[in-house]
Amino acid sequence: xxxxxxxxxxxxxxxxxxxxxxxxxxxxxxxxxxxxxxxxxxxxxxxxxxxxxxxxxxxxxxxxxxxxxxxxxxxxxxxxxxxxx
Amino acid sequence: xxxxxxxxxxxxxxxxxxxxxxxxxxxxxxxxxxxxxxxxxxxxxxxxxxxxxxxxxxxxxxxxxxxxxxxxxxxxxxxxxxxxxxxxxxxxxxxxxxxxxxxxxxxxxxxxxxxxxxxxxxxxxxxxxxxxxxxxxxxxxxxxxxxxxxxxxxxxxxxxxxxxxxxxxxxxxxxxxxxxxxxxxxxxxxxxxxxxxxxxxxxxxxxxxxxxxxxxxxxxxxxxxxxxxxxxxxxxxxxxxxxxxxxxxxxxxxxxxxxxxxxxxxxxxxxxxxxxxxxxxxxxxxxxxxxxxxxxxx
Numbered sequence: 001x002x003x004x005x006x007x008x009x010x011x012x013x014x015x016x017x018x019x020x021x022x023x024x025x026x027x028x029x030x031x032x033x034x035x036x037x038x039x040x041x042x043x044x045x046x047x048x049x050x051x052x053x054x055x056x057x058x059x060x061x062x063x064x065x066x067x068x069x070x071x072x073x074x075x076x077x078x079x080x081x082x083x084x085x
Numbered sequence: 086x087x088x089x090x091x092x093x094x095x096x097x098x099x100x101x102x103x104x105x106x107x108x109x110x111x112x113x114x115x116x117x118x119x120x121x122x123x124x125x126x127x128x129x130x131x132x133x134x135x136x137x138x139x140x141x142x143x144x145x146x147x148x149x150x151x152x153x154x155x156x157x158x159x160x161x162x163x164x165x166x167x168x169x170x171x172x173x174x175x176x177x178x179x180x181x182x183x184x185x186x187x188x189x190x191x192x193x194x195x196x197x198x199x200x201x202x203x204x205x206x207x208x209x210x211x212x213x214x215x216x217x218x219x220x221x222x223x224x225x226x227x228x229x230x231x232x233x234x235x236x237x238x239x240x241x242x243x244x245x246x247x248x249x250x251x252x253x254x255x256x257x258x259x260x261x262x263x264x265x266x267x268x269x270x271x272x273x274x275x276x277x278x279x280x281x282x283x284x285x286x287x288x289x290x291x292x293x294x295x296x297x298x299x300x301x302x303x304x305x306x307x308x309x310x311x312x313x314x315x316x317x318x319x320x321x322x323x324x325x326x327x328x329x330x331x332x333x334x335x336x337x338x339x340x341x342x343x344x345x346x347x348x349x350x351x352x353x354x355x356x357x358x359x360x361x362x363x364x365x366x367x368x369x370x371x372x373x374x375x376x377x378x379x380x381x382x383x
Contacts, residue, residue, distance in 0.1 A: 026262075061191050061340040062269055067093060067102045070108030070298030070330035071321030072274065073144060074119025074127060075086045076369055 086132050086369065087361025092353060093134050093360065102188040105135060108298025109142025109198065109276040112156060125159065126238050126372045132161045133368055138183050140196035140274040141166040142298065144323060145246045146282065158225045165196025165274060167175055168256035172249040181260045184257060193268035195260045197275035200243035200250035200298045253277060257289070272296060276364050279304070279319055286310035286317045293345050296336060299323055305352040307335060315345045316348040330355055 096103060111131075112124030124145070125154050131139065135155070141164050145153065150171060157164050157179065167181035182195040243250040257273070264271065272294045275282050279301020286295045287310040297319035309315035320333030331352045338347040 029098055030372075044315055046308070061338055061346070063340070064187055064190070064192065064270060064293075064337050065096075065103040065104060066272070066294065066296070066335045066337075067096055068106045068108060068296050068317070068318070068333040068335070069111070069329070070318060070319070070326060070333075071110045071142070071323040072107075072111060072127075073323065073327040074114025074117055074124065076118050076126060076130065 086329070087320035087365040088355040088359040089329070089332055090130075090134050090365040091359055092355070095210070097135075098340070100314075102320045103351075104137045104185060104192060104194075104272075106194065106274055106294050106296055107131065107139040108319075108321065109140040109196075109365055110144040110298060110321075111139065111142065112153075112349075114144075114328075115150050118369070120193055122248060122372060124148055124156050124306075126369070128156045128160045129368060129372070130365060132159075133365060134313075137185055138163050138165055138194045138196070138274065140164075140276055140298070141169055141179055141198050142276040142323070143199050143201075143250065143381055145244065145284040146198075150247045153178065162301055165194065166198040167195055167260045168251045168253045169198045170249050170251055172244055174383045178248060179261075181256065182264065185262075187223050187270075187374040190269045192270045192272060193264045194272045194274050195257065195264075196329075197248050197257060197273060197277055199253075199275070199281070200245075219370065230363075253281075254285075257352050261289075261291070279317075282310065283310065283317055286315040287312055289313070289315075290344075293339055294318070294348075296335075297349055303331070303352065305350060306335070307337075307348050307350040309348070314345060314349070316345060320351045320352050 093105060095192045111351060112119065112127045113140040114120055118310060131289070134200060139160075141153070147171070148156070148268065153164070163183045164177045165181065166177070169178050170176060171178055179196070182193055185192045185194060197349060227350045251274070261271070271291060273282075273285065273292055275285070276299035277285070277297075278299040279297055280297050282297040282299075282301075286292060290313050292313070292315045294307075295315060295317040297317050300319055301319060301322060304317065304319045307318040309316055316337060318333055320331045320337050321328065333352055335348065335350040337345050337349075340346045
């Protein structure tokens with residue numbers, strides 16, 4: 001009896017329909033590296049792929065300006081009497 | 086808030102591509118408009134100022150999951166937390182990170198939520214009591230008390246109502262893996278507190294900036310973590326005497342090899358000499374009327 005071929009959409013056939021072995025190793029190594037570093041102290045463990053590439057890096061590099069706030073706990077103004085609480 | 090809006094508008098004249106971030110513990114307080122509107126006034130004000138992203142802090146979680154979802158729907162910027170889940174399902178409440186465009190560059194901002202610094206109601210998990218010793222600014226590894234390490238890094242989930250704050254290290258790892266090869270710059274927006282954030286910056290390579298919030302100390306000029314060189318800056322502390330009285334600024338340059346080679350920062354005090362923004366004043370007055378005369382306004 002002839003079997004109808006089926007097609008998997010999820011992963012390359014060469015890995016038997018599963019995620020590629022190197023991807024699993026990479027994911028595990030990255031997870032272990034960060035978790036280990038954060039729980040045991042500054043051991044300079046490097047997640048392997050984070051700084052592997054700058055997609056649009058140029059010889060000039062990147063300039064970035066950031067403004068930031070935090071912990072304002074709902075204060076609309078530190079001095080004025082705008083609040084009605 | 087009106088003065089903050091004025092300063093932000095001024096900064097945008099020179100640098101229209103700047104990122105405007107909030108580290109969290111922002112939406113809710115004990116009194117005032119924010120408490121009475123369940124944080125809505127804060128979201129509307131941040132919409133007006135054009136915030137790029139905000140990390141959810143432990144104090145924000147006091148609003149509860151339903152009110153937070155409402156605020157998220159009203160916000161024109163993303164709420165971020167890679168380690169805040171709905172306790173019953175384990176699903177993330179907010180986005181773990183966002184990719185922002187800054188002058189043609191992809192900037193990833195990852196949000197982390199702290200735990201253990203806000204007193205909990207009877208019956209909930211007790212907060213950690215051991216006090217933090219102030220960090221002395223040296224290059225020695227930060228010695229975080231063991232009980233403090235448990236909640237912010239590597240410990241069990243901290244339950245707040247229907248929400249749970251999970252291990253930020255694991256969450257950060259997942260976010261970094263998802264972001265690989267997709268971004269030029271990685272910023273961590275974290276209210277784990279100064280000591281935990283300093284440890285994170287020392288331990289994880291590849292981060293370009295940690296915007297720190299939560300318990301700890303102010304750091305106007307960014308501190309560079311030994312070993313990694315990652316700058317860490319903090320302009321707000323919970324709890325503090327005069328919340329919302331500073332605006333933090335950081336300028337950094339990432340070289341073509343991906344290293345932060347220049348980084349400058351400062352705090353600007355929102356003093357009474359700064360003229361308040363008219364648009365912001367009008368917005369606050371609208372909420373004030375709603376607050377004082379809710380029936381008339383409705």
